[in-house]
Amino acid sequence: MPHTLTIHELTTQLAARQLTAREATQACLDRITAVDENLNAFISHDAQDALAQAAAADAAIANGASHDEQPLLGVPIAIKDVIAVKNQPLTCGSKILGDFISPYEATVIGKLRDAGATIFGRLNMDEFAMGSSTENSAFGPARNPWDQERISGGSSGGSAVAVAVDECIAALGSDTGGSIRQPAAHCGCVGLKPTYGRVSRFGLVAYASSLDQIGTLTKDTRDAATMLNVISGHDPRDSTSIQRDVPDYASGFGENLKGLKIGLPREYQAAGLDPEVRDSVDAAIKQLGELGAEVREISLPHTEYAVATYYIIATAEASANLARFEGVRYGARVEGSDPESMNRATRGAGFGEEVKRRIILGTYVLSSGYYDAYYLRAQKVRTLIREDFLKAFEEVDIIASPTSPTAAFKIGEKAGDPLQMYLSDIYTISANLASICGISVPCGFTSGNLPIGLQLLGRPFGEGKILQAAHTYEQATDWHTKRPTIN
Amino acid sequence: MEYETVIGLETHVQLKTRSKMWCGCANEYGVDPNSNVCPVCLGFPGSLPVPNAEALRLTALTGFLLNCEVPGLAKFDRKNYFYPDSSKNYQITQLDLPSTRKGLVEFELGDKMAQVRITRAHLEEDVGKSTHFADYSGVDFNRAGVPLLEIVSEPEITSADMAYEYLNALKSILEYGGVSDCDMEKGQVRCDVNVSVRPVGQSELGEKIEIKNMNSFSGARRALQYEIPRQIGVLRAGGSLRQETRRWDDVAGITDSMRTKEDAHDYRYFPCPDLMPHTPSEEWHAEVRACVVELPLARKQRFMSDYGLPATDAEVFMNDTALGDYFEKAAKGTKNFKAVANWVMNNLQAKLVESCVSVSNIKFSASAIGELVGFVEGGKISSNIAQDVFGEMFESGKSPADIVAEKGLLQVSDTSELEAFCREAIEANPGPEEDYRNGKEAVLNFLKGQVMKASRGKANPQLVGDLLKKILSS
Numbered sequence: 001m002p003h004t005l006t007i008h009e010l011t012t013q014l015a016a017r018q019l020t021a022r023e024a025t026q027a028c029l030d031r032i033t034a035v036d037e038n039l040n041a042f043i044s045h046d047a048q049d050a051l052a053q054a055a056a057a058d059a060a061i062a063n064g065a066s067h068d069e070q071p072l073l074g075v076p077i078a079i080k081d082v083i084a085v086k087n088q089p090l091t092c093g094s095k096i097l098g099d100f101i102s103p104y105e106a107t108v109i110g111k112l113r114d115a116g117a118t119i120f121g122r123l124n125m126d127e128f129a130m131g132s133s134t135e136n137s138a139f140g141p142a143r144n145p146w147d148q149e150r151i152s153g154g155s156s157g158g159s160a161v162a163v164a165v166d167e168c169i170a171a172l173g174s175d176t177g178g179s180i181r182q183p184a185a186h187c188g189c190v191g192l193k194p195t196y197g198r199v200s201r202f203g204l205v206a207y208a209s210s211l212d213q214i215g216t217l218t219k220d221t222r223d224a225a226t227m228l229n230v231i232s233g234h235d236p237r238d239s240t241s242i243q244r245d246v247p248d249y250a251s252g253f254g255e256n257l258k259g260l261k262i263g264l265p266r267e268y269q270a271a272g273l274d275p276e277v278r279d280s281v282d283a284a285i286k287q288l289g290e291l292g293a294e295v296r297e298i299s300l301p302h303t304e305y306a307v308a309t310y311y312i313i314a315t316a317e318a319s320a321n322l323a324r325f326e327g328v329r330y331g332a333r334v335e336g337s338d339p340e341s342m343n344r345a346t347r348g349a350g351f352g353e354e355v356k357r358r359i360i361l362g363t364y365v366l367s368s369g370y371y372d373a374y375y376l377r378a379q380k381v382r383t384l385i386r387e388d389f390l391k392a393f394e395e396v397d398i399i400a401s402p403t404s405p406t407a408a409f410k411i412g413e414k415a416g417d418p419l420q421m422y423l424s425d426i427y428t429i430s431a432n433l434a435s436i437c438g439i440s441v442p443c444g445f446t447s448g449n450l451p452i453g454l455q456l457l458g459r460p461f462g463e464g465k466i467l468q469a470a471h472t473y474e475q476a477t478d479w480h481t482k483r484p485t486i487n
Numbered sequence: 488m489e490y491e492t493v494i495g496l497e498t499h500v501q502l503k504t505r506s507k508m509w510c511g512c513a514n515e516y517g518v519d520p521n522s523n524v525c526p527v528c529l530g531f532p533g534s535l536p537v538p539n540a541e542a543l544r545l546t547a548l549t550g551f552l553l554n555c556e557v558p559g560l561a562k563f564d565r566k567n568y569f570y571p572d573s574s575k576n577y578q579i580t581q582l583d584l585p586s587t588r589k590g591l592v593e594f595e596l597g598d599k600m601a602q603v604r605i606t607r608a609h610l611e612e613d614v615g616k617s618t619h620f621a622d623y624s625g626v627d628f629n630r631a632g633v634p635l636l637e638i639v640s641e642p643e644i645t646s647a648d649m650a651y652e653y654l655n656a657l658k659s660i661l662e663y664g665g666v667s668d669c670d671m672e673k674g675q676v677r678c679d680v681n682v683s684v685r686p687v688g689q690s691e692l693g694e695k696i697e698i699k700n701m702n703s704f705s706g707a708r709r710a711l712q713y714e715i716p717r718q719i720g721v722l723r724a725g726g727s728l729r730q731e732t733r734r735w736d737d738v739a740g741i742t743d744s745m746r747t748k749e750d751a752h753d754y755r756y757f758p759c760p761d762l763m764p765h766t767p768s769e770e771w772h773a774e775v776r777a778c779v780v781e782l783p784l785a786r787k788q789r790f791m792s793d794y795g796l797p798a799t800d801a802e803v804f805m806n807d808t809a810l811g812d813y814f815e816k817a818a819k820g821t822k823n824f825k826a827v828a829n830w831v832m833n834n835l836q837a838k839l840v841e842s843c844v845s846v847s848n849i850k851f852s853a854s855a856i857g858e859l860v861g862f863v864e865g866g867k868i869s870s871n872i873a874q875d876v877f878g879e880m881f882e883s884g885k886s887p888a889d890i891v892a893e894k895g896l897l898q899v900s901d902t903s904e905l906e907a908f909c910r911e912a913i914e915a916n917p918g919p920e921e922d923y924r925n926g927k928e929a930v931l932n933f934l935k936g937q938v939m940k941a942s943r944g945k946a947n948p949q950l951v952g953d954l955l956k957k958i959l960s961s
Contacts, residue, residue, distance in 0.1 A: 084533045092532065104526045106533060205532040209760035238535050239762050317760055320565050323576035324530045328626065339571045339624075366567070366755035375757060 003027035003166040004483070007075050007223040010169055011067045014057075014074045021061070021074030024169070025054035025118050028076045031167045032121070035486045038148060041161035043081050043122045043139045044089055050076065050120035057116055065116070071226055073116030078168035080159050081122035082129055083214065084203040085109050092205050093127040093137040093155075096325045096350025098332035106203020107238065108172065108214050108231045115230040121168065124158030127352045128322060129176055129207040131155050132424050134183070135415055136354045143411070144186060145484040146450050150408040153183030159217045160187035165486060170227055171217045176208050177310050178403075178428025180215045181440035185403035185453020188442045188482060190470070192216045192224045195460045196435035197242035199228075200235030206321040208314035209240075211432040220480050221441065221471040225249035228463060244461060252468035257291045260469060262456075263298035263396030268427060274406040280444030280452040281402045284473065288400070291472055298396055300388040305381050306430045307422055311358075312365050312378035313433070319362030325350065357418065382433050389434040393459045398469055401427045403440040403453030427455055437463045441470045442479035451482075489687045490719045494650050494680060494711065495642035498657060499635050500667045501613060501675040502545045507632040508612045509536030509579070514634070516673045520627035528632035530574030535761050538563075542634035543586070543765060545666050546610045547775045549636060550587025552664045552782065553605050557772060561586040562764040563610075567755045571624070572615035574631050582756045585609035586765065592640075593784060594656030596649055603653050604641040611635050630674075636667075642681065642692070647711035654678060654704040659783045663808070671703055678707055683728075684718045693718070694728040698742055700735045710735040714742050786811065794824040803832055809846040810836065816853035826860045830877070838881045850884030859887045872896050872944055900947045902954065905938075908946060909954045912937040923959050931955055 002010060002024040013019040029047050036042050057074035067073055079085055082092045086105040091097050112119055126136035134142040134157030142157040144150040145165045152161045156173030160183035163171050173180040175193035184191025193215040204214050216227040225248075232246040264285065289295045327333030327346035334349050336342035351359070365374035392399060404424055414421045431438040436457055443454035454473070458466035474480050504514050510527035526534040550557040564582040590605030613633040615626045638657065644650045658669045658676060669676045678701060683693035698714060701707040714733070721728055733742040781789070783805050790801035790811065804811030814831045818824050835856070839846065859877060862868045868876065868891060879890045891897055899905060912934050913920050919930040931952065938951045 082533075090532060097532070100532075102531075102533075104531070104534075202535050203533040206761075237537055239537050240535075240760075316757060319755070320567050320575075320577045320757070323567060323569065324532070324574065326569065326576060328571050329529055329574065330531070340569070343569055363755065366757055368753045368755070371755075371757070 001027065001166075003031045003169070005169065006219045007072065007169055007226050010075055011071070011073065014061060015067050017061075021054040021057035021118060022051060024074060025050050025076045025120070028120075028166070028168050031165070035165055036167060038143060039145055039161050039165060039486070040140050040142045041124055041152075041158040041165070041167055042078070043091055043093070043124050043137075043158070045078075045121035046088060047120075049088075050118055053118040053120070057118060060116065067116075070114070070116030072112060072230060074118065075116070075169050076118045076120055077112060078121035078123050078159070078162050078171045079109070079119060080125055080156050080171065080173045082125060082174055082205045083108065083172055084205070085119055089122055090205065091122065091139070092129070093125040093139060094325075094350065094352070094355070095138045096332050096346070097330070100331050104203070107200035107235045109203065111231050111233075112172075117230075121162070123156070123162055123171060123173075126155035126157070126179075127355050128205070128318070129155040129174055129179055129212075130318070130354050130358055132178070132182060132421055133409075133411070133414070134158065135411060136352055138352055141411055144408045144450075145486055146188065147408065147448070149410055150450070151186065151411055153186035153404070153408060155179040155183075156191075156217065157183045160184050160189055160191065163187070163189045163217045163219060165484060170219070170223055172231075173215055173217050174204055174207075175213055175215050175428075175432065176211045176314060177432050178425045180217060181428050181438055181453065181455055182404050182425065184217055184440045185442075185455070186408040186451060188451030188479070188484070190218045190221055190224050190442070190480065191440045191453075192218070192228060192463070192467075193431060193438045194228060194232065194463055195437040196432070197240055198437070198461065198463070199231050200233070200238040200241045202235055202237040206317070208317040209321060210317060211310075211314055213432070221439075221467055221474050222250060222253065224439065225253070225467050225471075228467075242461075247464055249464050249467050250471075252464055253471045255468065255472075257288065257293040257469060257472050260293040260398065260465075261396040262288060262293045262295045262469070263392055263399045264295060265300045265303065265392075265399060265401060266297055267300050267303035268401045270405075270426065272405050272423065272426075273402065274446075276446045277402050277404070277406060277452050281400075281454055284443040284454045285400050287476060288469065288473055291476060293469065295400075296396065298392045298399065300385075300392060300430070302381060302384045302388050303430065306385055306433060307426060309378045309381045309385065310425075310429045310433060311361065311422060312374050313382060315358040315362030316366050316375050317362070319359045319366065322351075322355065322359055354418070385430055386434040389430070389436055389457075397458070397462070397465055399457040401455050401457070403427060403455040407446045407448070407450035407452055431457050436460050437466060439466045439470050441474060442482070443473075443477070444479060445482070451479075488723070490684045490722065491687050492645055492682065492684050492715050493642045493692055494644035494646075494682045496640045496644065496650060496653065496678055496680055496707075498638045498640075498654065498676065498678040500638065500661055500669065502542050502634040502636055503665065503667050504539055504541045504545065504634055506539060508539050508542055508610075508634040509632050512632065515629070518629060520625065521629065523629045524631070528574060529628055530576075536579060536759075538762060538765070539634060542610060543767070544775055545634075546586045546608065546636060547767070547772065548664055548778055549608050549638075549661065549666050550590065551776050551779045552660050552666070553587070553590035553592060553608060553638070555587040555590030555605060555608060557587050557775075558584070559772075560584060560764055560766050563759040563762045564756045565759045568752050570614070572617050572626050572631070574615065574628055578612060578614065579759050579762070580611035580637075581609035584764070592653060592656055592660065594652050595784065596652050601649060601652065603644055606639040606641050608636055608638040611637055647708045647715065650680065650711055651704055651708040654707060656784070658704070663783050664778075664780055677701075678704075680707055680711060682711060682714055682718070684715060684722065694730050696728065696730070697732045698735050699732060699745065700737075702737065706735060706737055709737075709740065710742060713740060717742070794818060794828070796824065796828055800825075800828050800832065813846050813849070813853060817856040819857070820854065821857035821860060823860055823864060826864070827856055830856050830860065834874070834877055838878075842881075849881075851880045851886065855880055855886055862887055862891065866898060866900065866947060867891070868896055868898050869944060869948060872898070896945060898947045899942055899945045900950055902950065905942075905946055905950055905954055906958070908938045908941050909934075909951065909958055912941065913955075913958060920959060931959075
């Protein structure tokens with residue numbers, strides 16, 4: 001069952017010639033055929049193209065290519081449908097792009113290809129990454145494999161589901177306010193959001209440019225480190241990517257946690273935190289303490305403003321970023337009598353409700369007379385939130401919390417109440433505002449057998465530290481090995 | 488009641504870069520529609536802008552050329568509006584922290600000097616170009632993303648002529664600095680005019696009217712020559728003006744209303760999150776500043792004061808900087824600057840044009856012109872011989888001294904030798920001799936010509952004249 005393997009297991013078997021890349025890719029494709037009709041993790045996939053890449057990887061291995069040089073050689077990796085892959089569809093979970101095929105490739109995809117990966121599939125997501133449940137996908141929700149009546153989380157819901165049910169070995173997602181970590185928590189896999197600027201955004205369709213960051217969904221923390229090593233680094237095509245060396249993110253694996261200081265934000269003990277989630281996370285933190293970490297309470301005083309701040313900045317940026325979808329150059333078009341009526345008709349028909357809501361909100365907060373009260377003030381609060389974190393990181397190395405206040409909720413449960421939906425991002429949103437890194441790892445299950453995620457936040461460019469802590473915890477537990485039974 | 492005019496200009500200038508502002512596509516005019524395009528300048532989903540370093544450099548250089556402040560911090564903003572020629576439906580521009588601000592342009596207006604302060608010169612991206620066909624429209628995005636400088640003047644221009652001279656001065660400064668080719672036909676310079684009128688003595692400004700769609704500086708002048716009396720006429724007739732945007736109709740020679748203030752856009756500016764603020768170092772500023780050239784007006788004034796040249800000559804050297812630079816080399820160490828200037832502007836320029844040679848490929852050294860002038864002034868060769876020597880210099884690159892020596896062209900000033908030539912001429916032409924004696928002085932020139940011919944032009948004409956008179960009168 002090659003599709004159930006992790007990256008490190010699969011590459012070991014490929015290197016030992018116990019398995020071919022083609023077999024691994026075929027196993028993933030078969031798995032998609034078997035389970036995806038219900039789960040809806042993939043919007044589309046190009047089996048022929050995937051198998052051709054896998055065959056090329058097999059040929060390379062036969063010619064002596066090594067996984068030391070190409071750590072993902074022959075590994076099938078699926079991509080959230082918001083990252084451009086040359087000659088593949090790019091829908092962003094929306095109808096508005098119509099049958100758009102990307103003529104160019106994101107920098108991360110180039111890096112994955114250089115590392116030998118087999119790039120396949122377009123993973124389901126909330127339209128333009130706006131949402132926390134994948135219910136906002138124009139292609140229908142991705143369903144939670146632990147309970148198909150429930151949401152997968154979002155916006156990278158398809159990515160989390162595909163990894164959790166072994167439709168791929170690993171996946172790329174994007175995280176603007178928790179969009180990798182939250183679905184990872186809901187589906188029981190590992191979700192890593194790197195520091196802003198660590199991974200190039202070139203080729204990632206922008207939702208909120210100052211918050212978006214590409215990250216990984218994997219079956220364990222070692223795979224997360226491997227993936228991050230491949231996709232990180234400065235990109236001259238992205239002015240916001242940082243010139244900074246890429247360390248070996250797995251270098252701290254195996255070391256104990258002695259001396260590691262973990263902070264628990266006082267403000268995160270908010271109402272709305274599900275007791276079962278709280279208990280699991282408390283137990284996980286206790287276990288981290290037993291593994292050598294020093295746990296203490298910290299304060300992030302501006303936490304209560306994070307959600308409001310996020311929804312001003314993110315929607316303002318989105319209102320401009322999504323202006324290009326109007327039917328002139330590409331994508332779907334609804335004809336009109338003049339350009340303006342064509343724009344209106346195209347956007348009216350092409351965008352879903354949540355996207356329209358956020359565009360209108362973002363347009364409003366940037367409007368003449370409101371800019372200072374909303375956008376400018378939100379930028380100031382954002383600075384305060386970032387300072388909260390930087391100050392806390394003078395005292396502690398890592399901040400721990402639940403990833404989400406509840407386990408996966410029912411499909412439709414919060415769909416009519418956007419504010420409730422927004423509040424479910426309370427623990428994840430601040431990391432994007434503060435431009436720091438974060439990871440979600442499985443840490444237990446509810447009584448209803450739904451996965452619970454532990455979130456570890458790290459300093460800017462502190463991915464090595466959170467990966468080390470998460471890996472040590474993972475080694476001491478078996479939550480990450482649990483797989484849902486699909487009927 | 489008397490009225491006065493207040494004009495401010497917004498001039499858009501395409502920068503002379505090889506590639507576009509945010510991508511590697513060529514900044515090139517006149518190619519097939521949509522051939523210089525890529526995912527970035529087409530605004531494809533996921534694409535990101537990367538600033539063109541040369542555009543940032545040319546912007547700062549413009550700042551220095553226009554006597555602007557060039558701050559150590561500039562940023563880019565998004566200006567949001569929907570239009571089919573805008574690939575992202577926002578334009579990346581600079582709102583509150585432009586790359587340059589607070590400058591000054593000086594220029595000649597009639598026989599006086601005039602000044603216009605520059606509010607700012609900021610960097611932005613050009614948009615595509617719409618073309619309307621019978622039943623559809625097309626957009627060419629070759630121009631989309633071309634770096635564009637918007638130069639905003641203070642509202643202190645007071646007449647159509649002043650606006651026209653300001654624009655010309657601006658254009659020549661930018662051409663001079665190598666910032667832009669300012670080719671109007673290629674749309675590399677475009678300007679919008681803001682104009683209002685008010686009763687003389689009133690401190691607050693009248694209602695501002697913006698005029699668009701002028702394709703040339705003379706178009707801008709004509710638009711103002713139409714618009715200013717129109718506004719005054721409305722007020723004189725007891726009417727009122729309101730803030731609006733008007734379009735110049737070049738064929739009809741009138742402006743008409745496009746939109747009023749009520750339909751003004753809310754551009755919802757905000758900082759572009761895809762771009763970091765531009766924070767150049769002191770060293771970078773110094774490097775750019777080192778590229779600042781002498782401005783045209785200053786050059787003209789210097790040629791007049793340093794070399795005592797008339798304004799028309801100084802303008803020749805202002806307009807053709809290569810020729811002017813050559814003149815300065817040639818004039819070095821000489822005294823008769825005007826004579827050197829004449830050789831450069833007339834003989835040299837003519838030779839360059841007829842033989843399609845550029846100044847940098849002239850064979851002889853610049854000091855040779857001074858040498859040649861010295862020969863003529865010192866009576867060593869005649870002006871006519873000097874023309875031949877110059878021709879030879881131009882062909883072979885040899886020095887005047889070598890040519891004169893080789894060809895034996897030294898002017899004959901030996902009286903006895905000349906006297907022999909004169910007597911031969913008189914003997915050979917008895918008729919004119921008779922005429923002269925009868926008082927027809929004009930025949931002297933004929934005899935002089937015969938002597939010059941016989942001496943192959945080498946005879947000193949002054950001396951020949953004197954000798955002939957002496958012989959004939961004796």
